[in-house]
Amino acid sequence: MNRILVILLSFLYVLFMASLAGFYYKNDETEKVLAAVAGVLCGAMPLLLLALFLRLQFTAPLIVFYFIFLFCSQYLGSILDWYAISWWDLFLHFMSGVLLAYAAIPLYERMVHRSAGKKVSSWFIFLFTLSFAVLGGVLWEIYEFSMDQFFNMALQGGNKDTMTDLIADTVGGFVMATWAGLRTRS
Missing domain, CATH: 1.20.5 (Single alpha-helices involved in coiled-coils or other helix-helix interfaces)
Structure with missing residues (x-):
């Protein structure tokens, strides 16, 4: 389906x-x-x-x-x-953090041997999903920086823009990683 x-x-x-x-x-x-x-x-x-x-x-x-x-x-x-709406980019970075952490869950399940099952710490799952989301945000900011440098685009609005984007990615990833970690505890 x-x-x-x-x-x-x-x-x-x-x-x-x-x-x-x-x-x-x-x-x-x-x-x-x-x-x-x-x-x-x-x-x-x-x-x-x-x-x-x-x-x-x-x-x-x-x-x-x-x-x-x-x-x-x-x-x-x-x-x-x-x-052009001031909060739109920040909202989408938050949502991308959620999306990337959510995508990390089936990726994790595919990578970990099934026999590990409940033996894997919920903290590890939390850290894996959070790290995956944050890495996605970092790679996106590297992409934006590269486009600005090599093609004279204006994707980044300076250090404050980059840092708030990364914080929003992290917060979104944190929300989903917390859910994933708690889900594995029960």
């Missing part, structure tokens, strides 16, 4: 973003075309990487959450310019 959900949501999101890319290309709005093309790539990623190659089993809520996050960041944020 989840495989069908991935295929359906990926197809719909890729179609939506490809349509936007065509529309904005005709209207000569280059930045929006680039955001829509990025949407096509991000929308196809779960289909290509997760469903076909890695064979990880992600839950339906995680899959849906991923596409909601893409819609909010790429369409609402970049294309409709909701990043």
Whole structure:
């Protein structure tokens, strides 16, 4: 069922973003075309990487959450310019921390031998999911910094912007990691 959900949501999101890319290309709005093309790539990623190659089993809520996050960041944020709203970027960084920590749970379950079961400390699960979320935030900030340096873009708004983004990623990851750690205790 989840495989069908991935295929359906990926197809719909890729179609939506490809349509936007065509529309904005005709209207000569280059930045929006680039955001829509990025949407096509991000929308196809779960289909290509997760469903076909890695064979990880992600839950339906995680899959849906991923596409909601893409819609909010790429369409609402970049294309409709909701990043102009002062709290929007911070909110999305918080949500990305939650999303990454939530994605770390099935990854962890796939990596740990089944015989370990309840022997694994809930603290370890907490630290793994939190670390995964924080690493995702750090890698994103490295990406933004690199784009600014090499392509003269303006993705970062200075040290304060970077640090508040990383704090929001960490808080979101902390919330989900706490839930994951408590879930394994019971």
